Each structure stands twice: as structure tokens, then as C-alpha cells.
Amino acid sequence: MTLNKPIVGMASTPDGRGYWLVASDGGIFSFGDAAYYGSTGAMTLNKPIVGMAASQDGLGYWLVASDGGIFSFGDATYYGSAAGTPVSAPVVGIAAVNIPTAYSPGATGYDVSNFQCSALPPTAPLAIVEATGWSFSYQNPCLAQEAQWAGQNLSLYAFINWPSDGTNSPTNFGSPSFMTGPAGNCAATDLNCQAYNFGFKQAQYSYQYAQTSNVSSPNWWLDVETSGQWAATTQGPNLLAPAAQAQDYQDILGAINFFKSVGVAVGVYSTPRQWGQITGGAILPANTQIWVALPGVDPSTACSASNSFGGGQVVLVQTGSATINGHTYDTDLTC
Numbered sequence: 001m002t003l004n005k006p007i008v009g010m011a012s013t014p015d016g017r018g019y020w021l022v023a024s025d026g027g028i029f030s031f032g033d034a035a036y037y038g039s040t041g042a043m044t045l046n047k048p049i050v051g052m053a054a055s056q057d058g059l060g061y062w063l064v065a066s067d068g069g070i071f072s073f074g075d076a077t078y079y080g081s082a083a084g085t086p087v088s089a090p091v092v093g094i095a096a097v098n099i100p101t102a103y104s105p106g107a108t109g110y111d112v113s114n115f116q117c118s119a120l121p122p123t124a125p126l127a128i129v130e131a132t133g134w135s136f137s138y139q140n141p142c143l144a145q146e147a148q149w150a151g152q153n154l155s156l157y158a159f160i161n162w163p164s165d166g167t168n169s170p171t172n173f174g175s176p177s178f179m180t181g182p183a184g185n186c187a188a189t190d191l192n193c194q195a196y197n198f199g200f201k202q203a204q205y206s207y208q209y210a211q212t213s214n215v216s217s218p219n220w221w222l223d224v225e226t227s228g229q230w231a232a233t234t235q236g237p238n239l240l241a242p243a244a245q246a247q248d249y250q251d252i253l254g255a256i257n258f259f260k261s262v263g264v265a266v267g268v269y270s271t272p273r274q275w276g277q278i279t280g281g282a283i284l285p286a287n288t289q290i291w292v293a294l295p296g297v298d299p300s301t302a303c304s305a306s307n308s309f310g311g312g313q314v315v316l317v318q319t320g321s322a323t324i325n326g327h328t329y330d331t332d333l334t335c
Contacts, residue, residue: 055096159225268310
């Protein structure tokens with residue numbers, strides 16, 4: 001083609017079967033399954049376009065100009081811009097936050113696990129599926145089936161716990177499986193180091209199991225409950241808090257950092273009471289999302305910051321359960 005202005009950026013559709021090119025005048029060229037939602041090609045711009053980003057569902061996109069001006073098309077929401085703000089150098093690109101569309105405020109739905117293999121709830125805009133459950137090596141046998149039920153609204157979760165102290169357990173203290181890892185080569189007495197490696201490898205195991213099942217999600221949750229096995233609650237007097245709680249937090253932190261290392265969003269499911277018992281109320285990394293269990297909560301107050309734990313932001317609330325056609329399912333609400 002003979003172009004009016006040079007191409008300066010591109011973005012792909014979520015399924016990778018199409019893409020857009022954008023020129024410096026904001027002209028858009030669509031290929032494959034990428035749909036055209038508009039352009040600035042006919043506008044007089046203060047500064048040239050320098051990049052673009054697609055919305056999470058691929059039904060819209062943003063363009064950014066070198067002065068920080070933002071142009072939104074399709075379902076891409078405008079949140080503000082840097083146009084008119086003094087900057088020390090021109091803006092050179094744009095990136096979209098990778099949050100599933102299922103997390104639109106007020107959306108409702110269900111979370112399911114291996115216990116729902118025989119009967120799934122109706123499809124819903126919020127759908128969270130167990131990848132691996134208790135204990136460390138348990139694989140949800142119907143992960144692929146439940147992921148298909150969830151469709152584009154899928155989020156995944158992994159049940160997280162601390163190693164066993166049983167001498168016959170493949171995950172006992174001192175196991176070679178976590179004496180070495182991203183925290184380094186651990187001394188036999190360095191349980192914080194071992195816990196971090198174990199948590200990292202638990203998350204990696206769950207992620208890889210989902211991949212082998214051809215299931216993926218941009219959003220994962222870590223299920224942290226006292227019903228699991230934790231140093232602070234089950235390992236005996238030699239591991240009482242606060243040292244045990246510090247080890248448990250290192251386990252969870254290792255899992256969080258694995259998911260960050262592969263570029264997916266990760267949050268924590270728990271309750272304030274259970275989080276306090278397991279970690280001593282440890283503060284999570286900045287901007288960690290929270291999914292809190294509050295059965296029977298008033299939906300109007302469910303998303304209050306007072307229901308959070310670890311300093312995180314409440315994004316999801318497990319509000320209770322619903323019985324449909326004789327089957328009971330956990331119900332959830334987005335904030």
C-alpha cells in the first residue's frame with residue numbers, strides 16, 4: 001500500500017488470530033479477526049500517534065500520541081491522559097492492564113472444583129475454576145471440562161499449603177524438591193528458604209498442569225485456608241508462631257512470585273481470620289488483589305476495605321452458596 005504516514009505500532013487480538021497496525025496519523029489497518037472500531041485518521045492531531053494497545057476482549061483499542069493524548073475506540077474505556085501535563089520527554093508507548101472482563105464491577109458467578117465434575121452451574125460472567133487442590137499434587141480431573149464451561153470469563157486457582165513433616169512424604173522437610181530453587185540452595189535449618197522454594201514450585205506445578213490440559217488464564221488465585229497444612233497451625237510446638245507464620249508467608253510469597261514471573265495477575269483467597277492465623281497478618285506485595293470468603297454477607301457492604309487482609313484490595317467476594325437443580329455451588333461477586 002501507499003501510506004499517508006508511517007506505521008508506528010501494532011497490537012494483536014486476544015486469540016492471536018489477527019492484529020491491527022496504526023500509523024502516526026492514527027489510521028488503523030485491520031487483519032485476520034481484528035475488527036475495525038475507528039481511527040483518528042481524519043482528525044487534526046496536536047502530536048502524532050506513537051502506539052496502540054488492545055482491550056482485554058479485543059473489542060476495542062487505545063491509541064496514544066507523543067504528548068500523552070489518549071484516543072479510545074470500541075469498548076476500550078477512557079481513564080484519562082497526560083495531554084497538557086508537562087513531561088521531560090515525549091510519550092513513546094501504551095500498555096493495557098491485564099484484567100479479565102469478568103471482573104467488571106457487580107458481576108456475579110460461581111467458583112467450581114473437582115467436586116462439581118458431574119454437574120456444573122449455569123454459565124455466568126464470573127467463573128473461577130480449580131486447577132490443583134489439596135494437597136500439593138492433587139490435579140482437578142475435570143479442569144478442561146470446567147474451563148470450557150467458564151469460557152472467556154475463566155480465572156484459575158491453586159490450593160496452597162506448607163510441606164508435610166511426615167518422613168514418608170515426598171514433600172517432607174528437607175526434600176530435594178525444594179532444598180534448591182529461586183531462593184537459593186537452602187540449609188537444612190533454613191525453613192524460610194525451603195518454604196519460598198516450595199511455594200514457588202507449587203505454583204509452577206499448578207500452572208504447568210493447566211498448560212498440559214490446554215487451559216490458560218490471565219488471572220490466577222492462591223487458595224490460602226486453615227483447612228490446608230501450615231506450619232503455624234499443624235506442625236507442632238517446634239514451629240509455633242511467629243517463626244512458623246513467617247515460614248508460611250514465605251511459602252505464599254514464593255507462589256505469588258512464580259505467577260508474576262510468567263506474566264499473569266495473581267491474587268489471594270482467604271479470610272482475615274485465617275490469614276492472621278497462617279501468616280500473623282503479614283502485608284502482601286503492593287497492589288495484590290484479594291478474594292475474600294464472607295458467606296451470608298450483605299452484598300452492599302461486601303466490598304468494604306474493612307473485609308480485606310494483608311493490605312490488599314478486595315476484588316472478589318465469595319458471598320455464600322446457591323442450590324440449583326439439587327446441586328450446591330459457591331457464589332461470588334466482583335467489586
